[in-house]
Amino acid sequence: MKQSPFKFGEIVTGQHFTNRETEIESLQKNFLSSQNTIIISPRRYGKSSLVKEASERFLNIEKGYYFCFLDCMYVYSEEEFYSRFATAILKAACNNQEEFIQLAKKAMKGSRVTSTVTGEPLLELDRNYIKDNIYAILNLPRTIVDKKQKKVIVCIDEFQNISRFDKNHQLQSRLRSAWQHHDQVGYILYGSRNRMTEIFNMTNGPFYKFGETLYLNRIRTKRLREYVVNAFHSTGKEISKDICNAVIDTVENHPYYLQQFASIIWFISGKKVTKADFSEAKKALISYNLNLYIELLDNLTNYQIGFLKALLSKEDRLYSAEVISAYKLGSTANVRRMYNALTNKGIIVKEVDRMAFADPVFKLIAEERIL
Numbered sequence: 302m303k304q305s306p307f308k309f310g311e312i313v314t315g316q317h318f319t320n321r322e323t324e325i326e327s328l329q330k331n332f333l334s335s336q337n338t339i340i341i342s343p344r345r346y347g348k349s350s351l352v353k354e355a356s357e358r359f360l361n362i363e364k365g366y367y368f369c370f371l372d373c374m375y376v377y378s379e380e381e382f383y384s385r386f387a388t389a390i391l392k393a394a395c396n397n398q399e400e401f402i403q404l405a406k407k408a409m410k411g412s413r414v415t416s417t418v419t420g421e422p423l424l425e426l427d428r429n430y431i432k433d434n435i436y437a438i439l440n441l442p443r444t445i446v447d448k449k450q451k452k453v454i455v456c457i458d459e460f461q462n463i464s465r466f467d468k469n470h471q472l473q474s475r476l477r478s479a480w481q482h483h484d485q486v487g488y489i490l491y492g493s494r495n496r497m498t499e500i501f502n503m504t505n506g507p508f509y510k511f512g513e514t515l516y517l518n519r520i521r522t523k524r525l526r527e528y529v530v531n532a533f534h535s536t537g538k539e540i541s542k543d544i545c546n547a548v549i550d551t552v553e554n555h556p557y558y559l560q561q562f563a564s565i566i567w568f569i570s571g572k573k574v575t576k577a578d579f580s581e582a583k584k585a586l587i588s589y590n591l592n593l594y595i596e597l598l599d600n601l602t603n604y605q606i607g608f609l610k611a612l613l614s615k616e617d618r619l620y621s622a623e624v625i626s627a628y629k630l631g632s633t634a635n636v637r638r639m640y641n642a643l644t645n646k647g648i649i650v651k652e653v654d655r656m657a658f659a660d661p662v663f664k665l666i667a668e669e670r671i672l
C-alpha cells in the first residue's frame with residue numbers, strides 16, 4: 302500500500318511543504334545579517350515548519366553557519382531553560398558526543414554532561430552552577446562564534462512559554478541584556494499569538510523592539526490547490542479542481558487541517574475522488590477532532606453560545622443593539638467581555654477587518670451543535 306502524501310501534526314519540510322516563499326526570503330536575509338526575528342501566528346499555521354525549511358534551504362547554499370534549535374514546549378522552569386539552551390547551542394556546534402564533551406569542558410567549565418534516554422548528550426547545570434554562570438550560559442552563542450569562526454542562528458520555538466516561569470520578567474531582562482550585544486548571532490523567536498504579543502509588544506517590556514516581526518497567515522487557495530492536486534497526482538490519484546476548492550474552503554485555508562482533510566480523502570478515495578468521498582471525509586475530520594473540542598463547547602456560558610451563534614450567522618455588527626437583542630447578548634460591555642474571554646481561550650481571533658473562528662474545525666463542530 303502506498304503512503305499518504307500528506308503529513309500533519311509534525312514539522313513538515315521538502316515535499317510536504319508549500320508556499321511561504323516571501324517569508325523564507327525575509328528569513329534568509331535575516332540569517333545573513335544576523336537580524337533578530339520574531340514569528341507570530343496562531344497554533345499550527347506552520348511556524349516551526351517554516352523555520353526548519355528556511356534553515357535547510359539556507360544551509361544548502363551558505364556554509365559558515367550553525368543553526369541551534371530549542372523547543373520550549375516542555376520547558377517548565379528557568380533552570381531547565383538554561384540547561385536546554387546551553388545543550389542546544391553546544392549540540393549545534395559539535396558533530397558527536399566526544400566533541401560535545403570537549404567543548405562543554407572548555408566553554409562551560411565545571412558543568413556536567415549526561416545523556417538523555419535516547420542517548421543524546423545533555424548538559425546538566427545545577428542551581429549553584431547556574432547562579433554563578435548565568436551570563437556565561439546566555440553568552441554561549443557568542444562564545445561559539447569566537448571559538449569556531451562561524452555565525453550562529455539561535456531558533457527558539459514556543460518562546461512564549463518562558464512567560465510561565467516564576468520571575469520571568471527578570472529572566473526576560475537577562476536574556477535581552479545578554480543577547481542584544483551578540484554580534485554575528487541571530488535570534489529567531491517564534492510562538493503563538495497572545496502571549497508572544499504580550500512579550501514583544503509591551504512598550505515597557507524587555508523585549509520591546511528586539512527584532513523584526515513576521516506575522517504568519519494561512520496559505521493562499523491557489524498554492525494549496527496546486528499542492529493537493531500534485532500530491533494526489535503523484536500517487537496515482539485524481540482530485541477535481543472543484544472538490545479541491547471545497548476542501549480548502551471547508552478548512553478555510555488552515556495548513557494543518559488542509560493536510561489532515563486531504564489525507565483522509567486520500568485514504569478513502571479510489572483512483573478518482575468523488576463528492577461522496579468528500580462528504581464522508583468531512584464527517585471523519587469532525588469526528589477525529591471532536592474530543593478536543595467537546596469539553597470546550599460544554600463549558601461555554603449561554604451568553605458565549607449566543608455570541609458564537611451570531612458569529613456563525615455572519616453577523617458583523619456584534620455591538621449593535623439589534624444583534625445584542627436578537628442573540629440575547631446582554632450589553633455592549635458584556636459583548637466586549639465575551640470577546641476577550643473567547644479570544645483568550647483561542648476560540649476566536651481578530652483578523653484585519655473581522656472576528657473569525659480561530660479553528661475552522663471547531664467552527665464546523667459548533668455549526669453542528671449550536672446552530
Ligand SMILES: Nc1ncnc2c1ncn2[C@@H]1O[C@H](COP(=O)(O)OP(=O)(O)O)[C@@H](O)[C@H]1O
Pocket residue numbers: 308309310311312313317318319320321342343344345346347348349350351556557558560561
Ligand atoms: N508550508 C506548509 N505547507 C504545507 N503544510 C504545512 C505548511 N506549514 C504547516 N503545514 C501543516 O501544518 C502543520 C502544523 O505546522 P507547524 O509548523 O507545526 O505549525 P506551528 O509551529 O505554527 O504550530 C504541519 O504538520 C503541516 O501539516
Ligand SMILES: [Mg+2]
Pocket residue numbers: 345348349350458
Ligand atoms: Mg510549532
